[in-house]
Amino acid sequence: MSLPALRRLLRPSLLSYSVLSRSIIPTVATRTALLTTSAVPSSTPPPPPPVSAPSTEPTTLTSSDLNLLPLLRAQPQHYATIHIQGFPFLVTAGDQVTLPFRLKDVTVGDQLRITHVSVLGSRDYTLKGAPWIDEKLFEVRATVIEETSEPMRIKKKKKQRTRRTKTVKSKHFYTVLRVSQIDVLEQ
Amino acid sequence: MPVKVLPAVSKAQNGVGAFVLQCKRLEFNYCDAAGSSRGMKCSDRLFLKHCLPQFAKQNPAIEMHVAPRPSKHPIIRGVYINGREKVICVRNLEHNQVLKKAELLRNSSGLQLRKLRNPVQSINDSVRGIFSPFHGPKHAL
Numbered sequence: 001m002s003l004p005a006l007r008r009l010l011r012p013s014l015l016s017y018s019v020l021s022r023s024i025i026p027t028v029a030t031r032t033a034l035l036t037t038s039a040v041p042s043s044t045p046p047p048p049p050p051v052s053a054p055s056t057e058p059t060t061l062t063s064s065d066l067n068l069l070p071l072l073r074a075q076p077q078h079y080a081t082i083h084i085q086g087f088p089f090l091v092t093a094g095d096q097v098t099l100p101f102r103l104k105d106v107t108v109g110d111q112l113r114i115t116h117v118s119v120l121g122s123r124d125y126t127l128k129g130a131p132w133i134d135e136k137l138f139e140v141r142a143t144v145i146e147e148t149s150e151p152m153r154i155k156k157k158k159k160q161r162t163r164r165t166k167t168v169k170s171k172h173f174y175t176v177l178r179v180s181q182i183d184v185l186e187q
Numbered sequence: 188m189p190v191k192v193l194p195a196v197s198k199a200q201n202g203v204g205a206f207v208l209q210c211k212r213l214e215f216n217y218c219d220a221a222g223s224s225r226g227m228k229c230s231d232r233l234f235l236k237h238c239l240p241q242f243a244k245q246n247p248a249i250e251m252h253v254a255p256r257p258s259k260h261p262i263i264r265g266v267y268i269n270g271r272e273k274v275i276c277v278r279n280l281e282h283n284q285v286l287k288k289a290e291l292l293r294n295s296s297g298l299q300l301r302k303l304r305n306p307v308q309s310i311n312d313s314v315r316g317i318f319s320p321f322h323g324p325k326h327a328l
Binding site: 077078079087089090091092093094095096097098099100107108109121122123142143145146147148149150151174177178180181 | 200201202203204206208209291293294295296298300301302303306307308309310311312314315316
């Protein structure tokens with residue numbers, strides 16, 4: 001039986017916080033839990049995560065989360081799991097994201113501010129939203145760099161002992177984004 | 188021996204700082220006589236006369252060339268920063284369709300069309316580090 005603080009950095013499945021078992025359904029509930037996954041054991045174990053029913057009120061961080069947020073912010077590299085029209089992408093700053101669809105009402109060169117982020121992490125700390133993280137805590141921006149498409153795909157459908165062949169063509173459009181910054185904001 | 192600097196070339200990440208439009212030139216070729224340029228007075232010519240000035244104004248970074256290309260179908264040729272060219276034949280298209288093709292060339296980079304395998308492309312190291320069995324809490328068997 002080990003303290004929660006001793007849990008492995010790279011084995012989130014070992015963490016038995018109740019936040020992890022909650023299914024990710026896009027509700028308004030945005031109760032977040034800041035998990036300490038440091039490899040160095042701390043003197044006191046972190047408090048158990050808050051378990052609350054989904055509410056329509058804006059997210060409030062617990063005091064323990066607020067204490068750990070500067071530590072997350074101080075780390076050199078961050079990653080975020082951004083959600084665009086329901087599709088999740090794990091990105092760091094400078095990454096190129098090719099969306100499997102054409103993003104409407106944007107032109108090449110537009111700057112986008114990502115609003116739906118479910119996980120914001122660094123090497124030793126992870127902030128998980130349920131399902132989203134409060135927008136006041138982060139700033140993730142992306143630039144639309146290209147609107148392109150896949151090469152033409154031709155699917156031939158033919159049944160046995162029948163001469164008729166059906167040809168179906170598809171060529172889906174893609175929008176390519178470049179994530180320009182991922183910042184954890186000062187509270 | 189003096190300390191030598193390692194030669195390193197910066198990795199291009201268009202859009203992180205400033206964004207540079209990849210299309211640098213669009214060439215519009217048409218034929219005065221051919222019907223695929225829609226009788227000269229419509230479609231491509233209509234595009235050239237009415238749609239193109241506005242399109243050129245909206246895209247000041249792109250060089251626009253207009254030239255007759257006799258006895259050939261009308262084409263739009265896009266020249267990109269990576270040196271590649273994309274050519275679209277706009278024969279028998281209406282002026283709004285020609286504009287759509289011009290916008291398609293403007294929006295794309297010069298790269299060849301590729302099937303989407305991994306949506307995220309990154310040159311950064313992993314944030315949480317590579318797994319090591321020697322770090323972390325010990326397991327008891």
